[in-house]
Amino acid sequence: MSLTGPYVGRFAPxxxxxxxxxxxxxxxxxxxxxxxxxxxxxVRMEDVDTPRCIPGADQIILxxxxxxxxQPDGPVVYQSQRGHLYQQALDRLIQQGDAYPCACTRxxxxxxxxxxxxxKNRHGDMIYPGTCRPENGGLAGRPARAxxxxxxxxxxxxxxxxxxxxxxxxxxxDEAVGDFVIKRADGxxxxxxxxxxDDADQGITHIVRGEDLTDNTPRQIWLQHQLHQPTPSYLHTxxxxxxxxxxxxxxxxxxxxxxxxxxxCLKMAGRSLHLQVNASNQCDWLAQAIQQWQSQFx
Ligand code: GLU
Numbered sequence: 453m454s455l456t457g458p459y460v461g462r463f464a465p466x467x468x469x470x471x472x473x474x475x476x477x478x479x480x481x482x483x484x485x486x487x488x489x490x491x492x493x494x495v496r497m498e499d500v501d502t503p504r505c506i507p508g509a510d511q512i513i514l515x516x517x518x519x520x521x522x523q524p525d526g527p528v529v530y531q532s533q534r535g536h537l538y539q540q541a542l543d544r545l546i547q548q549g550d551a552y553p554c555a556c557t558r559x560x561x562x563x564x565x566x567x568x569x570x571x572k573n574r575h576g577d578m579i580y581p582g583t584c585r586p587e588n589g590g591l592a593g594r595p596a597r598a599x600x601x602x603x604x605x606x607x608x609x610x611x612x613x614x615x616x617x618x619x620x621x622x623x624x625x626d627e628a629v630g631d632f633v634i635k636r637a638d639g640x641x642x643x644x645x646x647x648x649x650d651d652a653d654q655g656i657t658h659i660v661r662g663e664d665l666t667d668n669t670p671r672q673i674w675l676q677h678q679l680h681q682p683t684p685s686y687l688h689t690x691x692x693x694x695x696x697x698x699x700x701x702x703x704x705x706x707x708x709x710x711x712x713x714x715x716x717c718l719k720m721a722g723r724s725l726h727l728q729v730n731a732s733n734q735c736d737w738l739a740q741a742i743q744q745w746q747s748q749f750x
Pocket of ligand 1: 465498665
């Protein structure tokens with residue numbers, strides 16, 4: 453299915469804490485891309501993983517964005533209020549035979565993989581051996597824990613896409629990830645399903661986000677195919693690394709942005725995006741940044 457119509461982009465933070473230098477880069481890049489295309493820029497709070505969310509972080513993020521001059525062009529949506537849409541998608545996938553319940557614990561998956569000599573993937577994640585696939589006997593009387601999305605094998609499992617920044621990309625879904633979780637054992641919706649349902653529901657045409665999410669894209673494209681949704685265009689931005697050379701993240705203690713000096717925050721984010729903007733006020737800085745982005749990416 454192809455995309456038509458006007459540009460709709462989004463920034464989709466998880467409200468697990470305030471924005472830091474790394475997440476501002478993703479916010480700024482997605483905003484610049486939308487503005488460079490005369491498009492709409494939406495903000496979606498990805499608060500499905502409720503135990504990791506911090507009350508009030510959503511408001512702080514919105515204030516930080518506003519201080520940097522990044523204003524959403526529509527109402528902010530919250531994934532925690534959209535469970536009915538994820539359920540509809542799951543029902544459809546079940547009906548199509550794409551999703552199936554799984555009873556396996558992590559220890560059981562590890563054991564089954566060890567028995568078959570299957571090693572973890574490059575992120576240290578376990579590839580699901582397919583124990584609960586209906587054709588392998590299903591739950592076999594055990595209680596369902598999670599719901600998994602079936603991935604194809606062989607030539608059909610090779611997903612190719614073109615990233616506007618990284619170029620041609622390819623992933624062999626069955627070897628890289630295997631049948632993946634779309635509803636977790638703790639009853640929470642998995643990021644992969646929620647993000648695909650929401651991007652489609654909000655009519656997102658362009659996704660601009662951090663490079664750490666690149667590996668998720670083929671799973672999301674596969675879900676889009678099976679849900680008969682269009683595939684947006686993708687641009688993954690370079691990651692901001694901390695002093696230890698690791699990806700800057702809330703988990704490794706990245707500092708919240710000091711928005712009393714929003715221009716400095718924007719300049720730092722702009723440098724990570726290889727923008728060379730010289731302006732002494734925020735309004736001019738953003739206007740010049742849009743122009744530069746336009747010449748690079750639009
Ligand atoms: N919520 C995800 C995160 O904060 C981003 C999801 C996305 O942009 O697709 O890492």
